[in-house]
Amino acid sequence: MAGSGSGGSRADNGYGSQQPRRRKGPGALATAYLVIYNVVMTAGWLVIAVGLVRAYLAKGSYHSLYYSIEKPLKFFQTGALLEILHCAFGIVPSSVVLTAFQVMSRVFLTWAVTHSVKEVQTEDSVLLFVVAWTITEIIRYSFYTFSLLNHLPYLIKWARYTLFIVLYPMGVSGELLTIYAALPFVRQSGLYSISLPNKYNFSFDYYTFLILVMISYIPIFPQLYFHMLHQRRKVLSHTEEHKKSE
Amino acid sequence: FVSYQVEILDWKTKKQLCFLDKVEPNATIREIRLMFHKLYPQWYPARQSIKLDPKGKSLRDEEILEHLPVGTTATLYFKDLGPQIGWTTVFLIEYTGPLFIYFLFYFRMPFVYGLDERFTSSPHPVVNLACICHSFHYIKRLIETVFVHRFSHGTMPLRNIVKNCLYYWGFAAWLAYYINHPLYTPPSYGKKQINFAVIMFLLCEAGNFSIHVVLSDLQRNGSKIRKIPYPTKNPFTWLFFFVSCPNYTYEVGTWISFTVMTQCVPVGLFTLLCFIQMTIWAKDKHCTYLREFKDYPSLRMPIIPFLL
Numbered sequence: 321m322a323g324s325g326s327g328g329s330r331a332d333n334g335y336g337s338q339q340p341r342r343r344k345g346p347g348a349l350a351t352a353y354l355v356i357y358n359v360v361m362t363a364g365w366l367v368i369a370v371g372l373v374r375a376y377l378a379k380g381s382y383h384s385l386y387y388s389i390e391k392p393l394k395f396f397q398t399g400a401l402l403e404i405l406h407c408a409f410g411i412v413p414s415s416v417v418l419t420a421f422q423v424m425s426r427v428f429l430t431w432a433v434t435h436s437v438k439e440v441q442t443e444d445s446v447l448l449f450v451v452a453w454t455i456t457e458i459i460r461y462s463f464y465t466f467s468l469l470n471h472l473p474y475l476i477k478w479a480r481y482t483l484f485i486v487l488y489p490m491g492v493s494g495e496l497l498t499i500y501a502a503l504p505f506v507r508q509s510g511l512y513s514i515s516l517p518n519k520y521n522f523s524f525d526y527y528t529f530l531i532l533v534m535i536s537y538i539p540i541f542p543q544l545y546f547h548m549l550h551q552r553r554k555v556l557s558h559t560e561e562h563k564k565s566e
Numbered sequence: 567f568v569s570y571q572v573e574i575l576d577w578k579t580k581k582q583l584c585f586l587d588k589v590e591p592n593a594t595i596r597e598i599r600l601m602f603h604k605l606y607p608q609w610y611p612a613r614q615s616i617k618l619d620p621k622g623k624s625l626r627d628e629e630i631l632e633h634l635p636v637g638t639t640a641t642l643y644f645k646d647l648g649p650q651i652g653w654t655t656v657f658l659i660e661y662t663g664p665l666f667i668y669f670l671f672y673f674r675m676p677f678v679y680g681l682d683e684r685f686t687s688s689p690h691p692v693v694n695l696a697c698i699c700h701s702f703h704y705i706k707r708l709i710e711t712v713f714v715h716r717f718s719h720g721t722m723p724l725r726n727i728v729k730n731c732l733y734y735w736g737f738a739a740w741l742a743y744y745i746n747h748p749l750y751t752p753p754s755y756g757k758k759q760i761n762f763a764v765i766m767f768l769l770c771e772a773g774n775f776s777i778h779v780v781l782s783d784l785q786r787n788g789s790k791i792r793k794i795p796y797p798t799k800n801p802f803t804w805l806f807f808f809v810s811c812p813n814y815t816y817e818v819g820t821w822i823s824f825t826v827m828t829q830c831v832p833v834g835l836f837t838l839l840c841f842i843q844m845t846i847w848a849k850d851k852h853c854t855y856l857r858e859f860k861d862y863p864s865l866r867m868p869i870i871p872f873l874l
Contacts (some may be wrong), residue, residue: 413637454756516744516747516749516750517749517751518751519751519754519827519829520829520830520831521744521745521747521750521828521830521831522744522831522832523744523828531795
């Protein structure tokens, strides 16, 4: 669903939100590691962006571009799982639970939907969320990199807290349309589903589960979106100083 | 003899909510809460968080005014904790739910498994046994809530009860659904597995009850002083040699037994979540004991002997 927070921020959903906190931050070694991590992730998503552009120019159409960036997308999106550990070890002051939720929802969409249901890989909705994620992540990881180095250009800050206005709904639309497209194939193949009777006395219907996931977007998306609009007003009206927000 | 003046401000707006004149130096926070309640009847004492610092911890009822770091004109801050509900009430609601919800599935109410299966009964004896065990567990808990437990905190916020009930009731419905399902498959190792599980279940329930009795006896006279629980002549309490919270250990044991008895994954998942939650509580309790008592037995672990 949404992105995750790393390099210092609470309630960050990856489409742009709170600023890093100036508390007693990570030590020198942790900071160095985080800078490297964020630089690598920025580079990774740039690779994906370049891959998309090149494939588009080569093919002449924007259909089925997923295949040209499939591997780096899987690699770098899955790599974001490290951000959960960053929070768990306290080198990033975000909530472990929130970060885990955000990263897992992205990883879920990447592996349990797009990778698992091959038939949706040619859908245009996949391109929709991949583009949204790519732009968001490039900005987000460079934001963290610059913040850690205490040299944040206003443009990056502005981009992070403004572009989400378009990117977030774009990404959510792409995600929902992709899940919706996957439904008939899941029903047909019985993917990840188990039915009674069996000796573990358990049943799971992946089709119903996906529908519940889609429904969960209804309460969650508006909350995160309006939270970010609120954050935007706060952050961009204090260009001189970073104020502690609570 | 100096009498104090106490002003109480709202923790957020810093507006003065009340000014108490001629307060005795040995007045307790409980008495101050009562005085505040008289002025604001909607904020009963359990709902009042009174603190020295707007962002600080709530003062306990027993604290005495002259022992606090305040001058003769004391400034205290008030925060409304929201509607509160008593712990006993909470537990009664939390435990009655699963008891009756399970019956809806056991007796196969028409809307549960479809009209064709309504009011039928399972051919497997283990299903009846599971119902007896599950009901026994929650009836025991209800009895303990009324007659045995002594709660250190009086109340909890009302919104917690919605969350807690959703969890307990939801899980009870989920696991009852599978155990009482017409397509239920009995355990792979048959009678041996079931009998072993029943014995473990009963032993753990007896153990859990014994520990609750010991803990309750520690606070017999309503004294709020914490004491270290020790093993008694009852062999079930000997787990206290190895563990700080044997009641949680036995509780996890009960649910493991129930999982083995029913061989049902949802029960196993519930057991896992119980284990995680109780480990967190046990570690917390264990740390509190270590902080408060210098001579706390060093052999003890929080919940699993020697391990966790």
